[in-house]
Amino acid sequence: MRDLFVALRKDLLLQWRGRAQVVAIFAFGAAALLLFSFAIGPDSLALRQHAAGFLWLGLLLASTLSLAESFEREMEEQALEGLLLLPASARALYYGKAIANWGQLALLGSALVPIMVVLYDAGTLRLLSLLGVIVLGTAGLSAPGTLYAAMTSQIRGRQTLLPLLLFPLVVPVLLAAVKATSLLILGDPMGQVRPWATLLAAFAVVHWSMGGLLFDRVVED
Amino acid sequence: MIAIATAGVSRRYGRRWALTNVGFEVPEGALVMLTGRNGSGKSTLLRVLATALRADMGTVRILGHDAVQQREQVRKDIALLGHRTHLYEPLTALENLAVAARFLRVDSGRPALLARLEEVGLGDRADDLVQTFSAGMRQRLALARALQQDARVLMLDEPYGHLDPPGFLLVDGLLQRLRRQGATVLMATHLVARGRRLCDRGLVLEAGRLVFSGPVSEMPESDADAAGFAEGT
Numbered sequence: 001m002r003d004l005f006v007a008l009r010k011d012l013l014l015q016w017r018g019r020a021q022v023v024a025i026f027a028f029g030a031a032a033l034l035l036f037s038f039a040i041g042p043d044s045l046a047l048r049q050h051a052a053g054f055l056w057l058g059l060l061l062a063s064t065l066s067l068a069e070s071f072e073r074e075m076e077e078q079a080l081e082g083l084l085l086l087p088a089s090a091r092a093l094y095y096g097k098a099i100a101n102w103g104q105l106a107l108l109g110s111a112l113v114p115i116m117v118v119l120y121d122a123g124t125l126r127l128l129s130l131l132g133v134i135v136l137g138t139a140g141l142s143a144p145g146t147l148y149a150a151m152t153s154q155i156r157g158r159q160t161l162l163p164l165l166l167f168p169l170v171v172p173v174l175l176a177a178v179k180a181t182s183l184l185i186l187g188d189p190m191g192q193v194r195p196w197a198t199l200l201a202a203f204a205v206v207h208w209s210m211g212g213l214l215f216d217r218v219v220e221d
Numbered sequence: 222m223i224a225i226a227t228a229g230v231s232r233r234y235g236r237r238w239a240l241t242n243v244g245f246e247v248p249e250g251a252l253v254m255l256t257g258r259n260g261s262g263k264s265t266l267l268r269v270l271a272t273a274l275r276a277d278m279g280t281v282r283i284l285g286h287d288a289v290q291q292r293e294q295v296r297k298d299i300a301l302l303g304h305r306t307h308l309y310e311p312l313t314a315l316e317n318l319a320v321a322a323r324f325l326r327v328d329s330g331r332p333a334l335l336a337r338l339e340e341v342g343l344g345d346r347a348d349d350l351v352q353t354f355s356a357g358m359r360q361r362l363a364l365a366r367a368l369q370q371d372a373r374v375l376m377l378d379e380p381y382g383h384l385d386p387p388g389f390l391l392v393d394g395l396l397q398r399l400r401r402q403g404a405t406v407l408m409a410t411h412l413v414a415r416g417r418r419l420c421d422r423g424l425v426l427e428a429g430r431l432v433f434s435g436p437v438s439e440m441p442e443s444d445a446d447a448a449g450f451a452e453g454t
Contacts (some may be wrong), residue, residue: 006323010309017311017350073309081273082307086370087296088324220275 003089007096014073015100021069026108029062030115037119044121051122052181056174059109060141064163066108067145070101071153080219094215098146098208105138122185129193130184136200137177143207144169151218176200222284224249224374224405225270230279232265238429239265243279245424245434247407249373252400254416254437255409257426263409264304266426267376270407271301283374300372302380306363310352314343314362317351321369341365341391356383364395375399377408381415393419413440 015022036054040046074080083093110131117123124130148165152158180196225247232240240262247253255263268274270281272292281288283295301307308317315334322329338344341361351359360383367375380392396419399406407424410416416423416437423440425433433440 002326003324006320009323010320013316014309014311073311076310077308078303078305079307079309081305082321082366083324085271085273085296085299085301085307086321086324087293 001092003092004095007083007088007093008099009096011070011097011100012103015070015104018069018073022066022104022108025062025065025069026111028065029058029108029112032058032061033112033115033119047120048122048185049182051116051120051185053178054120055109055112055116055181056137056178058112059105059138060167060170060174062108063105063138063141063145064159064166066104067101067142067149067166068153068159068162070097070104070146071149075153084219090216090219091212093219094146094150094212095208097150098142098211101146102139102142105142106135109134109138124184126184130181133177133180133184133193133197133200136197136204137173137180139204140173140177140200140207141170143204143211147207147211147214147218150215172203173200176203222249223247223282224251224284225407226280226282227270228280230266230269230276230281232262232269232274232276232278240269240276240426241429243426243429243431245431247405247422249284249405250400250403251405251422252396252420253405253407253422253424254413254420255407255424255426256411256413256416260428261426262429263426264378265429267301267378267407267409268303271299271303271376272296273301273303298372299374299376300367300370302363302367302375302377304378304382306359307366308351308359308362311350313348313350314338314354315347317362318366318369321366325370327369327371337365337369338362340368342387357385357388360384361388361391364392368395372404374405375407377406379409379411381410381412389415 033054036057037047040050080093084090113130145166148162152161152165155161176196176199180193180200183193223246228244230240230243231238243266255266257263265274269276270283272288272295275289284298286294288295315331315338318334318337319329322334335344335347338347341364343358343361346358351362354362364380381389384392396406408416417440420437422435423433423437424431425440
């Protein structure tokens with residue numbers, strides 16, 4: 001547990017030092033939302049209906065940049081290997097990084113909500129529920145994303161490989177998160193948000209557990 | 222006690238064998254020079270011994286522990302200074318040492334870490350980001366980080382790399398101190414004359430094969446000897 005806190009502290013510090021990059025990733029996500037809105041055109045109803053899907057697509061695209069970046073710093077001087085040789089627990093290193101990535105993606109998702117509201121006229125009064133969906137959805141992205149980012153970090157062409165590996169795996173997260181967000185924006189007369197949120201939570205639990213078990217095999221020779 | 226024992230160690234990258242059937246023993250407390258031409262397998266051997274790489278064949282034992290089966294125990298006993306510095310570029314020198322110290326559960330307070338940095342001549346650059354450091358300064362910091370582990374067996378890959386003449390003397394001093402402390406050091410270097418002066422034993426690799434293992438006094442004259450390598454002061 002102590003190693004986990006040490007790893008998390010290190011990753012948060014690295015994120016803070018790379019905050020210019022985080023701003024750039026946010027700008028990328030915002031630009032994606034803007035471009036998607038152009039694709040729909042000035043149809044306010046269609047914009048509202050598609051807002052949730054575009055929010056999560058923007059977040060998913062931005063997440064690949066953010067996740068890949070988190071391992072860039074580990075690999076440039078083989079710092080991760082240095083920690084493993086100390087020896088630091090691989091599991092603690094994984095959870096430290098995955099939690100830091102989760103925090104960053106949740107923050108990014110929350111920051112994209114006002115952009116979505118402005119561009120798609122897609123507001124909701126259930127802001128806490130929306131925040132909950134973003135937290136659960138980004139948990140489902142960050143756990144497998146951190147594992148795959150580690151896996152591809154030493155491979156040439158990793159920028160292409162990471163989304164290729166990650167996107168098929170997180171389709172359930174995308175579906176559930178879009179559905180839950182859409183219900184929050186467009187109305188939820190049947191109370192369907194909870195089952196979708198439960199699906200998101202279940203997916204997150206499975207992948208957070210698997211990530212911790214598999215990380216050692218991914219980063220060791 | 223035998224600090225390092227290898228038998229039949231082989232390691233390949235793709236189809237190319239970087240190490241072939243390497244076997245030797247190093248007694249505890251010995252200072253060993255590992256030399257050989259570029260690409261002879263020195264770095265690979267050090268990385269295999271340090272458990273950063275796994276041998277495809279053969280066994281490695283460090284202080285009696287198997288490097289594969291008892292990897293965690295071996296890692297507690299070893300420190301590796303590799304070609305890559307194991308440093309985080311966006312962190313300061315002090316923060317880099319603090320991260321390692323916290324994992325090692327040793328004093329991570331500023332005074333203790335500053336003392337470490339003073340030791341390698343970086344006391345006045347403690348709060349500077351590593352990305353602003355020259356290659357020699359990074360090497361000094363990497364040395365400080367490796368020494369933090371207080372390991373019984375140290376693998377140093379080109380410890381003199383990028384250093385200026387005072388840096389050479391610093392490494393000489395560190396090696397002598399490690400010897401006094403009873404640590405076992407395996408140092409890969411091209412500075413053969415210097416190695417002959419400092420080390421007890423020598424290992425020579427040629428195209429991944431161990432062609433010499435014994436006292437440095439019996440080491441064959443190498444290309445580096447013949448070329449009269451400049452070795453600082």
